[in-house]
Amino acid sequence: MAGGAREVLTLQLGHFAGFVGAHWWNQQDAALCRPTDAKEPLGELCPDVLYRTGRTLHGQETYTPRLILMDLKGSLSSLKQEGGLYRDKQLDAAIAWQGKLTTHKEDPYPKNPYLQDLLSAEGVLSSDGIWRVKSIPNGRGPPPFTTAATLKPLIPAEGSIRVWSDFLRVHLHPRSICMIQKYNHDGEAGRLEAFGQGESILKEPKYLEELEDRLHFYVEECDYLQGFQILCDLHDGFSGVGAKAAELLQDEYSGRGIITWGLLPGPYRLGEPQKNIYRLLNTAFGLVHLSAHSSLVCPLSLGGSLGLRQEPPVNFPHLCYDAALPFHCSAILATALDTVTVPYRLRSSPVSMVHMANMLNFSGKKVVTAGATIPFPLVPSQTLPDTLMQLGGATPWTPLSACGDPSGTRCFAQSVVLRGLDRACHTSQLTPGTPLPSPLHACVTGEEVLAQYLQQQQPRVRSSSHLLLTPCKVVPPYPQLFSSSLSQQGLVLDGPSTGAVESIPVLGALCSSSSLNQTLGDLAKELARLDLRRWASFMDAGVERDDLEETLQELRSLAQCYQAGDSLMD
Numbered sequence: 001m002a003g004g005a006r007e008v009l010t011l012q013l014g015h016f017a018g019f020v021g022a023h024w025w026n027q028q029d030a031a032l033c034r035p036t037d038a039k040e041p042l043g044e045l046c047p048d049v050l051y052r053t054g055r056t057l058h059g060q061e062t063y064t065p066r067l068i069l070m071d072l073k074g075s076l077s078s079l080k081q082e083g084g085l086y087r088d089k090q091l092d093a094a095i096a097w098q099g100k101l102t103t104h105k106e107d108p109y110p111k112n113p114y115l116q117d118l119l120s121a122e123g124v125l126s127s128d129g130i131w132r133v134k135s136i137p138n139g140r141g142p143p144p145f146t147t148a149a150t151l152k153p154l155i156p157a158e159g160s161i162r163v164w165s166d167f168l169r170v171h172l173h174p175r176s177i178c179m180i181q182k183y184n185h186d187g188e189a190g191r192l193e194a195f196g197q198g199e200s201i202l203k204e205p206k207y208l209e210e211l212e213d214r215l216h217f218y219v220e221e222c223d224y225l226q227g228f229q230i231l232c233d234l235h236d237g238f239s240g241v242g243a244k245a246a247e248l249l250q251d252e253y254s255g256r257g258i259i260t261w262g263l264l265p266g267p268y269r270l271g272e273p274q275k276n277i278y279r280l281l282n283t284a285f286g287l288v289h290l291s292a293h294s295s296l297v298c299p300l301s302l303g304g305s306l307g308l309r310q311e312p313p314v315n316f317p318h319l320c321y322d323a324a325l326p327f328h329c330s331a332i333l334a335t336a337l338d339t340v341t342v343p344y345r346l347r348s349s350p351v352s353m354v355h356m357a358n359m360l361n362f363s364g365k366k367v368v369t370a371g372a373t374i375p376f377p378l379v380p381s382q383t384l385p386d387t388l389m390q391l392g393g394a395t396p397w398t399p400l401s402a403c404g405d406p407s408g409t410r411c412f413a414q415s416v417v418l419r420g421l422d423r424a425c426h427t428s429q430l431t432p433g434t435p436l437p438s439p440l441h442a443c444v445t446g447e448e449v450l451a452q453y454l455q456q457q458q459p460r461v462r463s464s465s466h467l468l469l470t471p472c473k474v475v476p477p478y479p480q481l482f483s484s485s486l487s488q489q490g491l492v493l494d495g496p497s498t499g500a501v502e503s504i505p506v507l508g509a510l511c512s513s514s515s516l517n518q519t520l521g522d523l524a525k526e527l528a529r530l531d532l533r534r535w536a537s538f539m540d541a542g543v544e545r546d547d548l549e550e551t552l553q554e555l556r557s558l559a560q561c562y563q564a565g566d567s568l569m570d
Contacts, residue, residue, distance in 0.1 A: 004223070004224060005046050005048035005049050005224065006049060006224045006225075006226040006344070006350060006352060007048070007049060007052075007066060007222040007223070007224060007225050007226065008049050008050060008066070008225075008226060008227060008228065008229055008344065008345075008353070009066050009067075009068070009215070009218050009219065009222075009225070009227075009228050009229075010050065010065065010066060010067045010068070010228070010229050010230075010231065011067075011068050011069070011070075011228060011229070011230045011231070011232075011245060012067065012068070012069035012070070012231045013069070013070050013230065013231065013232040013233065013238045013241050013242050013245060014070075014071065014231075014232060014233025014236065014238030014241070014242075014263070015071055015072070015075055015163070015164065015185060015233065015238075016233050016235070016263050016264075016265045016326055016330065017069075017231040017232055017233050017238070017263050018069065018071055018075065018163070018164035018165070019164045019326045019327065019329075019330035020231055020261075020263055020300075020330040020333050020334050020337065021067075021069065021164065021231055021334075022164040022165070022167055022168040022330070023167075023330050023331045023333075023334035023335075023478065024231075024334040024337055024338060025065055025067075025168065025170040026167070026168065026169050026170065026477060026478065027334060027335070027338050027472065027473050027474075027478070028047065028050060028051075028065075028170075028338075029169060029170050030473035030475050031045065031047070031470070031473050032047055032063075043347050044346065044347060044348075044468050044469065044470045045342065045345050045346065045347060045468075045470060046345060046346065046347040046350075049226075049344070049345045049350075050065060050066060050345065051063050051064065051065055051066060052064060052065075052066045052173070052218070052221065054173065062171070062173075064170075064171060064172060064173045064176070065170060065172065065173070065176065066218055066222075067172065067173070067176045068175070068176060068178060068211070068214045068215070068218070069172075069176055069177055069178065070178045070179075070180060070211075070238075070241060071177075071179065071180070071185065072179070072180050072183045072184060072185040072192060073179060073180065073181050073182075073183065073184055073185060074184055074185040074186045075163055075164075075165070075179075075185040076163070076165050076177070076179070077162065077163045077165045077166055079165035079168070079177075081177045081179055155476040155477065155480075156476070156477045158325070158327060158479065161327045163185070164330075167327070167477040169477065175214050175217050175218070176214075178207075178210055178211065178214065180192070180201060180207065182201075183197075183237075191236075191237075192236060192237035192238065193236055193237055193278055193538075193541070194237050194240070194278060194281070194282065194537070194538045194541035194542075194543070195237060195239050195240040195243070195281065195282050195285040195286065195538075195541070195543060196237075196240060196538070196539075196541035196542025196543040197237040197240060197541045197542065198236075198237035198238055198239060198240025198241040198242070198243070198244070199240035199241070199243060199244050199542060200240070200541075200542050201237075201240070201241055201244075202241060202244035202245060202248070203244070208248075211245065211248070212248070212252075215248075215249075215252070219253070225253075225256060226256065226257055226344065226352050226353050226354070227253075227256040227257025227258055227259065227295070227344075227352075227353040227354065228249050228253070228256065228257070228258050228259075229259050229260075229261065229341070229353075230242055230245060230246060230249075230258065230259070230260040230261065230290075230294070231261050231263060231337075232245075232260060232261065232262055232263065232286070232290070233263055233264075234262040234263060234264050234282060234283045234286045234287070234299065235264050235265065235278075235279040235282055235283060236278070236279075236282055237282065237541075239262070239282040239283065239285060239286030239289075239290075240282075240285070240286070240289075242260065242262075242286060242290055243285070243286060243289035243290055243293065246258055246260060246289075246290055246293035246294050247289075247292075247293045249293070250293045250294075255354075256353075256354070257295045257296075257344075257352065257353025257354040257356075257357055258293065258294045258295050258296075258353075259294065259295055259296045259297075259298075259353055259356075259357060260290045260294040260296070260297045260298070261298055261300050261337060262283075262286060262287065262290060262297060262298065262299045262300065263299075263300050263301070263333065264279075264283065264299065264300070264301035264303060264306075264402065265301075265326055265329055266301075266302060266303060266313060266323040266324055266325075266326075266329050267302075267303040267304065267305075267310070267311065267312070267313050267323060274535075276308060277308075277530065277535055277538075278535075278538060280307060280308055280523075280526060280527065280530075281527070281530075281535070281538055283299075283306055283523070284523050284524075284527050284551055284555060285543070285547075285551055287299065287367060287520070287523075287555070287558075288551045288554040288555055288558070291366040291367055291558065292366075292554075294366065295353065295354060295357035295358075295361065295366075296356075296357040296360060296361055296366060296367075296368060297366055297367050297368070298367070298368050298369065298370050298401065298510060299367070299369075299370075299401045299402060299403075300333050300336070300337070300370055300400055300401060301333075301400065301401065301402040302314050302321075302323055302329050302332060302333070302400065303323075303402045304402060304404065305402055305404065306402045306403070306519055306522075306523055307522050307523050307526045308526055309522075311402075311404070314398050314399060314400065315398070316332070316374055316398055317377070317483075318374075318375055318377065318482060318483040318485070318486060318492070319332070319374060319481045319482060319483070320481055320482075320483070321479075321481045327479060328479055328481060331478055331479050331481065332374060332481070333400065335372070335374055335472055335474070335504075335506060336370055336371075336372035336374065336400055336506075336508050338472055338506075339372060339417050339419060339472060339506045339507075339508030340370055340372070340415070340417060340508040340509065340510050342417045342419065342466055342468060342508075343356050343415060343417065343464065343466055344356060346466070351415075351464065356415055356464070359413055359415065359462060359464060360413050360414075360415060360510060360511075360512050361512070362412075362413065362512075363561060364557075364558070364561045365412065365413075365512045365516075365561050365562060366558070367516055367520070367558060368401075368510050368511060368512050368513070369399065369400075369401035369403050369406070369510070369511050369512075369513045369515060369516065370399075370400045370401050370508070370509065370510055370511075371395070371397030371398060371399050371400055371401075371406070371508070371509045371511065372397050372398060372400055372506060372507065372508040372509070373396055373397045373398065373506065373507040373508075374398070374504065374506055375420075375482075375486065375490040375504035375505050375506060376418065376420070376421070376490075376504075376505040376506055376507045377492050378421060378425065378491055378492065378505055379491065379492050379493075380487070380491050380493070382425070383425045383426070383427065383428055383429055384418075384421060384425055384426050384427070384440075384446055384449050384450070385427065385428050385437075385438060385440035385441045385443070385449055386428075386437075388440055388449070388450075388453045389437060389438045389440060389441075393457070394407065395407060395457075396457070396507060397507055397508070397509050399515075401519075402519075403513070403515040403516060403518075403519040404515060404518070404519065406511075406513060406515055409513050409514045409515040409564075410513070410514035410564040411458045411461050411511050411512070411513050411514075412461065412462070412511075412512040412513070412514070412562075413461060413462040413463070413511070413512045414454070414458065414461060414462075414463050414464070414509055414510065414511045414512070415463075415464045415465075415509065415510045416450070416454060416463065416464070416465045416466070416507070416508070416509045417465070417466045417467075417468065417506075417507070417508050417509070418450055418465070418466070418467050418468070418505070418506075418507045418508075419466075419467075419468035419469075419470055419471060419472060419505060419506055419508075420468070420469070420470065420471030420472060420489075420490065420503065420504060420505030420506060421446070421467075421469070421505050422469070423446070423469060426445065426446025426449065426467070427443060427444060427445065427446060427449060428440075428441035428442075428443075439452065439456075440452060440453055446467045447465070447467050450465045450467050451463070451465050471489065471490065471503035471504055471505055471506075472503060472504050472505075472506045473502070473503050474490075474501055474502065474503060474504055475502050475503075480500060480501070482501040482504075484496040484497060485497065486501050486504075487499075487501070488500065488501060488502050488503075489501075489502070489503055489504070489505075490503060490504030490505055491505075512562075513562065514562050514563070514564040515562075516558075516559065516561075516562040517559050517560070517561075517562035517563055517564070518559075519559075520555055520556075520558050520559035520562070521555075521556065521559040523555055524552055524555040524556050524559065527548070527551070527552055527555070528552055532545070532548070
């Protein structure tokens, strides 16, 4: 790869993972665009870590995500399984058959109006069946297959978003999408509901060989593969798919990093007891098995609890979102993900996935929590020391791992990223001789300000911190969740802004936290209280009673790792 990038292969497993992934790839795509502001920095993040170059059969260069995604029959809507960049060789081979043909044709899904507008802005399908993409001015920048040069932003109507492919604006490689045909996305019958069902999918030769073939295709073209990131639904049967996939990666690619993001949609819904119990069981089994085979596991959710306890969704002072809409929840989680994964995507002095995991997972602490401040609340007239001082002693980020309020909990190790602040506001701008409001105002670099603030917040904690100029892009189809008092660059204004928010500063963190002692312990207690005779269907899906007892014991052991007295720095 160009510049010796440390490549990462992404696995997206499940439909909510598809929502988060669609926003994630859209944000990567927006960051590929040539900046319109001459002061905007170039090159802090290396896109080759996540993307691969290739060529179509017609010799046109492509730049597509290094991605394998698995979802259920009926989840793609109008998106073709083979993508839109390459001709389908299997289809060409079928045409060579000279015998009698019988054609059974289903009515195609209607294309989302947003995607119709987007395609017309990107290019046209010519008469020879080749997609002609409109070129980028001056022929510079990344290959234009993933980047649209549009005159005005195209905003999808939220009511038109049914599935993640309705708003994905990135072209995928033909080897990216793997459909599980034996289960349905829609309807009440034939659903992938239980952990055991998911595990059994990757025990079938058909699906196992398909996944292995795709893994070998992507891995063999990498020069410096650092590892795998798995975006996996925790609440349904995809927790079992993720567990078997992580086990396969650990067996076949020993020594590579495996970081798993366990995704949960909005809070539990009252009146759906079976779904809620299955969600509890799938989450517990998923966390235990994923942590056994991953370098690091991080649950991501806007809910307040991993268990059955009813808790309101988390609140962001400058966001207004609907916790019942996957389109909204997934956008926020993707923004956090885009920030906390920065260390292993840096162009200069990257932190490898393995190194980042080892810093956080000592003494068996394979599960970590995430948090983010979206956006970071900077006022145009203030500096970073001013803003951090105003945040006071409270935890500066909103928790995103459904582990409750982090106040009063102990942090053992943390990786923190602050991005999107102009260099001029990194340090104090006070006139010489002015009394300093805090020790932060004496720091000479922004990196020193952030590091000293984290040291004040959590003394004697192993911390890694990064400060980037590059903001997080939130252009359409990212939903407009932002307060009217935010500027186009996401700064907090005194009055209403005159334009839509296009980028935001974000503070994100991964923490090995004592809050997991109670969270995982409570999960085990709720699991132990279940009357399994009422949920025999979950057990019938391939989970034995001994498996449940083992999962309970593993949960309790995991919880004990996070007792507050255990720290590297003690």
